[in-house]
Amino acid sequence: MPLNPILALGGVAACALFTLGATGAVGWLPAPDQQFLAGSELVTLAPGSFAHPLPGEFLRQNHPVSAPVVRATVAMPFEIMKYQVSASDYRHCVMAGACKPADGHGSGNVPVTGVSHIDAEAYADWLSAETGSAWRLPTDVEWAYAAGERFRGDIEAGETDPKNPAQRWLVQYRTEASLGRQPDPQPRIRGGFGPNSKGVADIAGNVWEWTSTCYVHATEAADGAGIASSIDNCGVHVVEGFHRTYMSNFIRDGKSGGCAVGTPPDNLGFRLVRDRLNLVQAAIRWLRLS
């Protein structure tokens, strides 16, 4: 499906703005959240803007180039889980029959791993129903904003000779190899990788995180300003962590899920964002629940 260029480029950010922008009077229902929030402390991030390399594959004059870096803006404060969803939190959803058991071996206060995008969405739906709040995966922009100084993005080749496509493959391969990251498959107790400057824990540790942003092929405009056309594929989502990658929605094990030549994610997990609902939304949700 060809997308409007503005939408394609700004879609990620716009999505964040739209949901947050709807906030009027804050009216979420506090009571049922408490039992789950014991394990899901939230960090509130203040509005701001930052330079953000877009996710996806980008072409300029028929050859691949590094992703364009845009000014992304988060217009309203938003709340994101301080820690990744834990194995024990996820287990509540499994016990309730709303989530499939995870493939990860960890239990208790370690991040749940061995979960697909589908599993993460099922958990968000279940948690929303249980708590009366609107929980969802962060967009790529939100994740990057929360990741702060720990955000890396794609491993890029920079400028390469368009006459030699192999140059780009080799530079990317060498860059990734030179990072020297060793496999680190064992999930640690949550908080083990420490907080970043924004107080968000375990960013870029050994659990990569699902986002709600779709994989996209985009062609830059001939004059280099903006995107001329793009096609997204929401069967594949952006996964963020030590580096950015892209995984099919049903993949639970990052090691077998992609990255034909690169370093694969050690584990796949997720954390959620809680949307603030305005009074009307809160009322509808409350009515639906009751």
Added chain:
Amino acid sequence: MLTRREALLGSVLAAAAAATVGSMPAMASAKEVAGLPREKVTLVAPPFVHAHDQVAKSGPKVVEFTMTIEEKPMVIDADGTQLNAMTYNGSIPGPLMVVHEGDYVELTLINPDTNTLAHNIDFHAATGGLGGGALTLINPGEQTTLRFKATRSGTFVYHCAPGGPMIPWHVVSGMNGAIMILPRDGLRDDKGKPVRYDHIYYIGESDFYIPRDEQGKFKKYDSAGDNYDDTVKVMRGLIPTHVVFNGKAGSLTGENAMKAKVGETVLIVHSQANRDTRPHLIGGHGDHVWEQGKFANPPAKDLETWFIRGGSAGAALYTFLQPGVYAYVNHNLIEAVELGATAHFMVDGSWDDDLMMQVEAPRAIAS
């Protein structure tokens, strides 16, 4: 029926060895051999190969090698799965030895007393004495020296064969490698024209059988002996838990990827001591392939995938024509991707649009 101790010491084979020794040929040639020049070679760990002449510069000689057997735990995948490995010289596979046809291979095999098991070596290239296995069985704390004549050219597997059920267990615990016996005048293509290589890489493929616990996680054992019973049960299912190159999934990728340049010719020696495999170079070919590894036979040309029989080593010669990152895989792709049998070549050079170009980059389907 063997007791476990008898099995570990290989006593059955020792009896066989005694019988074989009596029928060895007379020592008539010993004096002649004693008069030959000698060369001492220091082995290097795969995928690299010790320096050698592709065309022999002189007559036959005695080439001396030393290998020390090391029993030690080795990590075989990114999850940290541990194999109680048994190795020749500390690596899986053992190092590639290179000599010329008509040379004598003289191997000193050392089994340090820090090891717990008896070991030996069976060279498929050698004639008689169970390939040398009958003359080399050594306990921890012993060493032995074997000499055999390299009478046939080609790539050949060597492996540990300490008797009965010990044989497959030692082999799938890592005790295998290969020797390359070059024709004295070097390699020749199917028309008899000499061919040379700029680089040689040795890839030894292993099938591992690691037992799992009740939760399905791979088990760890304190020593090789502890895993024997469990491992044999997995082995008897004939489905490996790992199929890897050079001892570990990812051992030949990233910083350890093999390297070449466009225009350079690479000889890839590939051994599998236990199980069939089918190497394939993604985006490349086998220009000249000695699928069975024996250089007296003309090489096959232009292969896409070649077959290495379990218990043999083959050789493929290829000149890189295009730059890029190449994957070299066992083209049972399940074994390549899920079980680990993938290596990479990084090839620098200029792109050839005549061989390939992207005429149009991906875009929306024209309506």
